[in-house]
Amino acid sequence: MGDLKKGKLTHRTVWEKIADKLRKRSLWMLHYCTGCGAVELPPTMTSRFDMERFGIVPYVTPRQADILLVTGYLSVKTLKRLILVYEQMQSPKWVIGFGSCTINGGMYWNSYATIKQLDNYLPVDLYIAGCMPRPEAIIRGFNRLIEDIDNGSAQNWKKYYLNYEFYKKNQEYVFGEVNTNLDIKSDIKRFKIK
Amino acid sequence: MDYERENEFIKDIKSVFKEVVCTVKRERRIEIELPSERLFEFATRMQKNWDYPHLSAISCVDWIKENQFELVYHFWSYNKKILVSAKIRIPREDEPHFESISSLWQPAKFFERDIHEMFGVVFDGNDDLEKFILTEWKGSPPMRKDFITRKYSIEFYGERKYNPEWMKELKKLGDSNDKN
Numbered sequence: 348m349g350d351l352k353k354g355k356l357t358h359r360t361v362w363e364k365i366a367d368k369l370r371k372r373s374l375w376m377l378h379y380c381t382g383c384g385a386v387e388l389p390p391t392m393t394s395r396f397d398m399e400r401f402g403i404v405p406y407v408t409p410r411q412a413d414i415l416l417v418t419g420y421l422s423v424k425t426l427k428r429l430i431l432v433y434e435q436m437q438s439p440k441w442v443i444g445f446g447s448c449t450i451n452g453g454m455y456w457n458s459y460a461t462i463k464q465l466d467n468y469l470p471v472d473l474y475i476a477g478c479m480p481r482p483e484a485i486i487r488g489f490n491r492l493i494e495d496i497d498n499g500s501a502q503n504w505k506k507y508y509l510n511y512e513f514y515k516k517n518q519e520y521v522f523g524e525v526n527t528n529l530d531i532k533s534d535i536k537r538f539k540i541k
Numbered sequence: 542m543d544y545e546r547e548n549e550f551i552k553d554i555k556s557v558f559k560e561v562v563c564t565v566k567r568e569r570r571i572e573i574e575l576p577s578e579r580l581f582e583f584a585t586r587m588q589k590n591w592d593y594p595h596l597s598a599i600s601c602v603d604w605i606k607e608n609q610f611e612l613v614y615h616f617w618s619y620n621k622k623i624l625v626s627a628k629i630r631i632p633r634e635d636e637p638h639f640e641s642i643s644s645l646w647q648p649a650k651f652f653e654r655d656i657h658e659m660f661g662v663v664f665d666g667n668d669d670l671e672k673f674i675l676t677e678w679k680g681s682p683p684m685r686k687d688f689i690t691r692k693y694s695i696e697f698y699g700e701r702k703y704n705p706e707w708m709k710e711l712k713k714l715g716d717s718n719d720k721n
Contacts, residue, residue, distance in 0.1 A: 457690050
């Protein structure tokens, strides 16, 4: 996936380090459910497992969300919407692939309508394996993401801007040309991605 | 069981359509095989004369060895309470044509659109045969028996090869968990 120099991407100024310290405890998750994995989210959100104790709250609009949790299989039709949603989210943003469907197709390994490797189309920070992953696994995944944000290694959203051609090519291969109105150049400038 | 009601209804059908094959599959279920050119007439009669207001579904079966498509029309009556499945066969081509019954039942448009997408059957008289579920589809209709799903899925969506390094990584993670 391109030749990224990790040292440059993960370099942070002091202010960014402080900002990451604050960010990691107020992650808002986009409440967008694809596939069947979303049934594990209600127990994770509500009092038994209570993900709000980590500062993670489900939220309804992509503009205010930080985490895109892809819960389960993605048909090509859904993938198109997911990419529109992802590009509307404000950086920094993190993608979690949830369930084995996003990793290698899972039980849809033989399907004509679902994609099999999510990281060809979106930069994935973290995969949670399982079919389905239990709420404990989701909580552990979130904790891992919090750790990664804290130590500055969760920078995959920058890869989307730097390797945009790679992702765009894969996206167009499965569903044809779509104008998503993403202004790559000005975004790279704004977020100072080098 | 003597299937009194079912046989009575079959008598009604036989009085009009002499050549059709009717079988009682079980209680409240009749199967009818009829020639494809008489289907529209049959459907009209079902709706107008025999008190069948409801078209439950249209389904399609691909008989590749016999080189035929089978279309199955399921009718339901709320008064008779007998489900009638009318089966017809059409030749299996790249774009087989068949007449639409959407002038009798509006919902038939959706069933026919679905069959057009999955099997490639064109229904003449249906003005709405746009893409239905697979809006980004390219390639031959996926429910045909000669469509190889595995090949298509590898070609378009790729395949992730197993890498033994991942297991090592996961095991390390598990070990560190055990210590905690």
